[in-house]
Amino acid sequence: MAAMENGECDVQEALGSINVHNFTEKILEQNVHFHVMKFGGGFFLWVGSNAVLSNLAVSISSKYDSMPLSTLVMGDTSDTTASSLSQRLAKKTKKQVFVSYNLPMTDSNLTLLVENTIKKEMELHPDKF
Amino acid sequence: MMAPQPLIKSNQAERTINGLPTQVVCTEFSNYIFIVLTQYGKIGTLVSVTPDTRSGDISVPMFTSRVLLGKDEPLTHVYAKNVATFVSQESGNRPVLLGLSLKDNGAQTMKTIKDMIKSCQVW
Numbered sequence: 012m013a014a015m016e017n018g019e020c021d022v023q024e025a026l027g028s029i030n031v032h033n034f035t036e037k038i039l040e041q042n043v044h045f046h047v048m049k050f051g052g053g054f055f056l057w058v059g060s061n062a063v064l065s066n067l068a069v070s071i072s073s074k075y076d077s078m079p080l081s082t083l084v085m086g087d088t089s090d091t092t093a094s095s096l097s098q099r100l101a102k103k104t105k106k107q108v109f110v111s112y113n114l115p116m117t118d119s120n121l122t123l124l125v126e127n128t129i130k131k132e133m134e135l136h137p138d139k140f
Numbered sequence: 141m142m143a144p145q146p147l148i149k150s151n152q153a154e155r156t157i158n159g160l161p162t163q164v165v166c167t168e169f170s171n172y173i174f175i176v177l178t179q180y181g182k183i184g185t186l187v188s189v190t191p192d193t194r195s196g197d198i199s200v201p202m203f204t205s206r207v208l209l210g211k212d213e214p215l216t217h218v219y220a221k222n223v224a225t226f227v228s229q230e231s232g233n234r235p236v237l238l239g240l241s242l243k244d245n246g247a248q249t250m251k252t253i254k255d256m257i258k259s260c261q262v263w
Contacts, residue, residue: 027181028154028163029163029165029178031150031165033146033147035146044146046146046148046167048150048165048176050176050181050182050183051181051182052181052182053183057148059147062147062148062168062169064169064172064174064237067208067237069209084186107183
């Protein structure tokens with residue numbers, strides 16, 4: 012352990028407690044649920060209308076590219092919604108972002124409204140992300 | 141009016157094991173149980189542990205583990221199967237998605253962590 016006065020304190024701060032935040036928004040006549048798990052250096056965000064986990068993407072900022080790196084670790088690779096959403100959220104927050112998007116991908120209007128809802132919630136509760 | 145129950149059920153536990161702050165978060169999905177085990181405050185290595193459907197007729201079920209993100213080491217598979225098997229069995233054979241980032245991979249710590257998982261059962 013380094014003999015810095017605040018060393019221990021900083022480690023504790025960095026570890027922090029994993030924080031869970033749930034919210035629901037009616038978008039285009041349907042209830043869309045959001046589940047956020049904030050951890051050290053990033054967060055996990057699940058979006059859906061029923062409790063299924065059908066895909067998972069992860070993004071992290073890179074110093075070599077203005078756009079964060081993104082990869083799909085679970086689910087259908089032809090559906091890029093989770094991947095691109097995590098990429099945009101990683102760019103916005105500069106954090107590691109996991110996204111699971113479980114709404115019909117056919118409706119791009121819905122996707123846009125969902126993204127706006129997330130951004131609005133981030134402004135309202137920046138400590139939760 | 142009472143706040144509606146969130147659709148996604150989750151429980152968490154925090155304990156210090158051998159001086160290391162340890163956190164467990166269990167989250168229930170209809171097709172998965174998601175468990176984060178961390179001593180770094182991160183999700184870390186992502187591993188899926190899936191029950192083998194062909195093993196329905198034999199007494200000892202088989203599980204397949206797959207590292208989805210992070211370093212693919214033999215110990216990770218052993219660890220993941222060890223902590224996730226009982227969760228899968230108790231949750232109607234649901235696959236388990238595990239986020240692993242531990243400083244101490246010892247057997248005694250694993251036993252305590254399994255108790256912590258039991259204490260935040262969501263299934």
